[in-house]
Amino acid sequence: xxxxxxxxxxxxxxxxxxxxxxxxxxxxxxxxxxxxxxxxxxxxxxxxxxxxxxxxxxxxxxxxxxxxxxxxxxxxxxxxxxxxxxxxxxxxxxxxxxxxxxxxxxxxxxxxxxxxxxxxxxxxxxxxxxxxxxxxxxxxxxxxxxxxxxxxxxxxxxxxxxxxxxxxxxxxxxxxxxxxxxxxxxxxxxxxxxxxxxxxxxxxxxxxxxxxxxxxxxxxxxxxxxxxxxxxxxxxxxxxxxxxxxxxxxxxxxxxxxxxxxxxxxxxxxxxxxxxxxxxxxxxxxxxxxxxxxxxxxxxxxxxxxxxxxxxxxxxxxxxxxxxxxxxxxxxxxxxxxxxxxxxxxxxxxxxxxxxxxxxxxxxxxxxxxxxxxxxxxxxxxxxxxxxxxxxxxxxxxx
Numbered sequence: 452x453x454x455x456x457x458x459x460x461x462x463x464x465x466x467x468x469x470x471x472x473x474x475x476x477x478x479x480x481x482x483x484x485x486x487x488x489x490x491x492x493x494x495x496x497x498x499x500x501x502x503x504x505x506x507x508x509x510x511x512x513x514x515x516x517x518x519x520x521x522x523x524x525x526x527x528x529x530x531x532x533x534x535x536x537x538x539x540x541x542x543x544x545x546x547x548x549x550x551x552x553x554x555x556x557x558x559x560x561x562x563x564x565x566x567x568x569x570x571x572x573x574x575x576x577x578x579x580x581x582x583x584x585x586x587x588x589x590x591x592x593x594x595x596x597x598x599x600x601x602x603x604x605x606x607x608x609x610x611x612x613x614x615x616x617x618x619x620x621x622x623x624x625x626x627x628x629x630x631x632x633x634x635x636x637x638x639x640x641x642x643x644x645x646x647x648x649x650x651x652x653x654x655x656x657x658x659x660x661x662x663x664x665x666x667x668x669x670x671x672x673x674x675x676x677x678x679x680x681x682x683x684x685x686x687x688x689x690x691x692x693x694x695x696x697x698x699x700x701x702x703x704x705x706x707x708x709x710x711x712x713x714x715x716x717x718x719x720x721x722x723x724x725x726x727x728x729x730x731x732x733x734x735x736x737x738x739x740x741x742x743x744x745x746x747x748x749x750x751x752x753x754x755x756x757x758x759x760x761x762x763x764x765x766x767x768x769x770x771x772x773x774x775x776x777x778x779x780x781x782x783x784x785x786x787x788x789x790x791x792x793x794x795x796x797x798x799x800x801x802x803x804x805x806x807x808x809x810x811x812x813x814x815x816x817x818x819x820x821x822x823x824x825x826x827x828x829x830x831x832x833x834x835x836x837x838x839x840x841x842x843x844x845x846x847x848x849x850x
Contacts, residue, residue, distance in 0.1 A: 479835035482845030513809025556769030620769015679792025684739035
């Protein structure tokens with residue numbers, strides 16, 4: 452019996468490109484961000500971010516208010532790190548006015564700023580797990596974040612928009628018993644970090660979704676003006692708490708800490724954390740996540756040191772300047788190391804109590820600008836992983 456001849460049919464298969472809108476309501480866009488994806492099947496050939504859905508004229512408002520009145524508007528820029536926004540604006544005004552906060556107020560600012568960094572990174576960690584389909588880390592992160600917000604509520608009465616760290620110092624000192632509550636939280640929080648590493652850092656599914664995805668070399672990060680954990684996750688050893696202007700670095704003078712960045716293939720050995728998986732590539736999504744996890748441990752150490760220094764410091768916590776205090780003629784600009792990177796504020800004064808020009812430089816805006824390059828050639832499913840690893844907050848992008 453002869454076998455039938457095999458007929459080979461060749462088909463000329465053609466595919467069409469399609470434009471897909473991801474956002475501005477998509478949960479993985481971290482706010483009202485619209486991403487227009489040009490796709491060929493599952494492969495993304497181009498990503499174009501569209502912003503402007505949350506624009507509130509914050510800079511123009513700053514030209515119609517005194518610096519102290521503007522503090523509540525800084526809370527609403529990076530609304531997950533309002534305390535860090537407060538201190539950035541306050542230091543900028545103090546730089547222009549030549550003010551110096553008492554030593555006790557300086558340590559108070561370190562304590563509050565680093566607690567804000569922890570709370571911000573917890574949201575970044577939990578939301579990132581949610582972006583990739585894991586719900587439990589979100590609940591774990593918010594459980595601990597609520598305890599930090601309880602501490603913030605006790606010092607200033609607010610849980611999201613604080614207006615606590617202001618020009619000249621702070622609006623009030625720590626209430627009686629607050630320091631002990633803060634230390635009790637840190638003691639309880641340290642063992643919980645291992646749970647986060649189990650849930651995400653060492654999770655094989657999480658590693659496969661993030662390791663080797665969205666690789667950004669250090670040169671690219673510098674070219675795009677990236678900063679914060681996004682920059683340090685690419686191996687660039689730069690942190691304004693160490694490398695910034697003296698008025699800001701003096702806040703951390705006398706503190707023992709290291710910049711969280713991979714050097715010679717290793718992260719700072721002082722932090723007990725899981726080893727880097729073999730699949731991970733420096734500059735990928737996993738490393739950007741890992742830097743934030745290590746910075747949480749670092750921030751705990753800084754808070755503890757700050758409390759010890761605060762207890763022995765002389766002077767008071769710093770008195771806020773008068774609402775109608777006039778500004779010297781001139782201009783100034785200052786950047787501080789916020790949880791998402793370098794947040795800058797600029798002021799031009801004509802000698803009145805209200806700035807002639809107020810300007811803000813967003814770290815998330817620069818970090819967002821690298822998205823088109825990072826997403827080129829990736830799969831649609833990898834876009835939330837890449838965007839989520841940048842930990843964007845639209846409130847500071849759309850000002």
